[in-house]
Amino acid sequence: MQLAYSSAERAFLAEVRAFLAPWRGLGQYLQGRDHAGLRAFYKALGVKNWLSLGWPVDHGGRGLPPIYEFLLWDEMAHARIARPPLSAGIVAKTIIRYGTDAQKARWLEPIRTGELMFSLGYSEPEAGSDLASLRTRAELGPEGYRINGTKIWSSSAQDSDYLWLLCRTGEVASRAAGLSLLIVDLRAPGLRIRPMAKMSGNVFCELFFDDVIVPVDQRIGPQDGAWKMMNASLADERHVQFPPKRVLADYETVRDWAMAHGLDRDPVVRERLAELAVDVLECQAHALRVLTAQGDDVRASIAAAANKRASTDTIQAIARAAMDFGIPAALTTAAPIEQLWRQTLEESLGGGTTEIMTSIIARQGLGLKA
Amino acid sequence: MDLELTSDQRAIHDAIVQMVSNHMDVPRSGATLKPVEYCYADQLDRDLAEGEFFSLALTEGCGALEAALLVYETGRSPLVLETAGAAFIGPLLTGRDLPRPVAVARLEDLTRAVRFLDRARTLIVDLGDDVAVLSTDGLAVEPIHSMFAYPLGRLMTLPDFTAAERLGAAAVPRLRRLWRVGLALETAAALQAAVDFTTAYVKDRLVFGRPVGSYQAVQHRLSADIQRVRAVYWLALKAAWSGGDQDAALAALYAQQAITPINYDTHQFNGALGMTLEHTLHFWTFRLRLLQGEMGGARTQAAATVAATWAGA
């Protein structure tokens, strides 16, 4: 057993840090509002071939093990620069695994270079945690798929190019067995995008489909076969889902803020900060367990659930702690603490709620029956 | 001991509840994406003033308990209204009605952020060794914008307290007692409203083919939450009734400690919808978040509790 990065990994980390230095001000990790800046950044990553670190070599990738993607995005999270783009992760990896040769030729290259931005179209007003109950329909006709329905919580749909849409091609009663994945042009006729505000200050979109036509060759994988592909793509992305340095960055924000206000001399504050520092280390351990479990689906799934749960609990505790120190200055809009708190509120919901993660741990990890 | 309202108290309570229920609608931020920070219940304020409800504490045959009912019942609305200072703390501290809204603050918080200060007409300040009561006319108040669903303000410069009305050193513990009770009442109200709202939501909302509220994991957390909420309510009323140091500190302490688990649970159970500004939940949970830090937060109430309970050798 060796708990250390290899020399190649350390060299890569150094290269990442050097590359990121000029981008540190981008600040799009917590609130992805500067889409022009984000696109420029993703293109720069494309030039480095860093959007395709884990893709197979024969698909234009670098063919590196998951730890390289982890190191890259963990560092990014620490510097609050950006999150991994949906396009180079779930979308590209699903196309590589299930797409036709024509689809690979059409989509992979512009994704690899950072040209194309995707938004996620999974959740619906009546289907959040329970995706198998979703209702947005795609009817196959002579001109392609005709889409009707509503999607919600798509965070950057107004600034993206395409939607990665999960929709119903079978009967509602078929649940997970009647779902398909389509790539939808976000400027297609009949598609209306309505932005809404969240408590976090972020904007998300509701998407209304009114007879939106999607060509058949924009369906990835078999009709009604989306469920298995979705699960595979979730597995592909576990190691970058919740990077531990995101947690560390939150901790450092609160610690620095407490020091700036002279609170670090207070024994109660010191004790709380020390407790939180231990929690941060625990999150790091969880993240490394996810990495080492790659390839063993059950173990990886449990480790990822534990990591998500522990990380979201910890960042919420970190933000709360600062407010509990009782300095009203933590609370006003401009204060970093208040922003942090609002941001962390939604992290225990998105990407699988804490309750879903807990159920995974109970069933798969502890063997408890449903 | 009799833990039911007397018939007079019941009549006052019902009248307040009726008025508050006429003012529950909040404007939504909607498609403008411009967040509604808070909605001040101006009309309710006028209705209550017309019925002289702000003077309950000083009304013959009434007192702290009746004023406490006003603070609690108005606090359950998603609209915000300053009643703790104007109807409870102010009159019981000074023996007279004060121009409202009334902001209450510790000296060290005046230049940081004070609830209601940007609208307040009276400011009560805990100077540490004295209490000052002053009109906000002529004070340099800067409004502070936040998501905390309260009007907030801060002083650009500290006023000359020597010219202000001073209540003397003996008023300091009295102010803190009343302030803690007011804080506990406001917290009890918002906690109850958030849990009620969430309970209604989880009865209707389906997930995996069942109401969210039919999962035992959800039921147990909400049940533990309602236990906390009822405890805050009764501790606050008892403290309003007794006016004791220990009761006031305990009520404020329990109240501020109940906020974290209840804010967490209510947001988890409202799911992503509760994160939107179109949902009403945040008007209570954000207010609670601010109340959690008032008067120095739970640790200050804990120290006060210990001092009031085990001060002797």
Added chain:
Amino acid sequence: MDFAWTESEQAYRAELVSLLEQQLPPDWWDAYAYDGPAGPELMVHARRFNAELAQRNLVVRHWPRAYGGQEASAWSQIILSEEMWSNGEPRSSLYLGANWAGPAIMKFGTEAQKQRYLRPIADGKLLWCQGFSEPEAGTDLANMKTRAEPDADGYVINGSKVWTSYASRADIMFLLARVGGSGKGGVSCFILPVNSPGMEVRPIPAIHSPHDFNEVFFTDVRVPADALLGEPGKGWDIVTTILHYERIGAARYEFSRRTLDRVVAHLKQRGLFDDPTVQAELATALAATEAARLLTYVVIDGRAKERPPGPDTYVARYAMVQADHAVANIASTYLSDLLTEQGDGMLRSHFTSAITAGIAAGAAEVQLNMISGRYLGLPRGA
């Protein structure tokens, strides 16, 4: 609304306090009460103590006059419980008879049963135990299997009970056994002497006490027909009534409250009291005991006004468990050496009692189930 005690309630409490001062020996906690109300020394002492109580008409003050009571309010009953429970319950299991077995007999018993049991309870002569839980039926009481088969003279009982506190030294048992039927139907209530032929009591040493738990085996135990309370197979109504009173029977919060004072005294002596972290924990625990107290008073208020029992009982009971744990956690964190045999009997007794607080008298999770169904009105699960 009024949170004050009346003068007569204050006088009653003062009477109890002075009686306890007279009757409890100076080494009460360390030599008698350290092991809880089922401890052997305490149970022996209880027979003397209960006679003193009875002489002063203090056993069943809340009962109707016809049965030896003074129709004292529910408030006086909770005062009694507070003073007794916080002193380690020197009555031992006498309180089971005064709190719920006696009232159940009044409500469901025949005239002969009332004559037979109520006076001895009022005279402080009966130590009770309750034969409810079984190896396969704890929280899920309706799943019990112990059978009472009718025969010519009465019933023949076979089966076993478990976790039966007091059984090895009690006089009499309130037993649930099944006369036919399944689930709640068929459950019947019996009252029988603990030394009935065919009954065998085996102690089960447990983490909280070597003396509290017992297993009780019934092998062809014959009881007369009048051992049955109420109708055969219709005992569930009685059980529901009993459980309701049992949940709040013991004023646990008062014991936690007074234990906290003792904890503070030790912490001061050891120079640990001024630590702000310790103070925060003390204050939080105190808030928990006082919250449990007020939530209990809400239940008592309803009882005093003879309102039907509502879901507030479960809220109060859950709050009591939280309070017990909050206080016990401080004791074990900062004063663990005092929880040993050389330590402080009061802290030991409280700590061991807190261990079982979330399990006895309806698991805390059952209280939460009841709150969610009856208080919040949440839909039943799958």
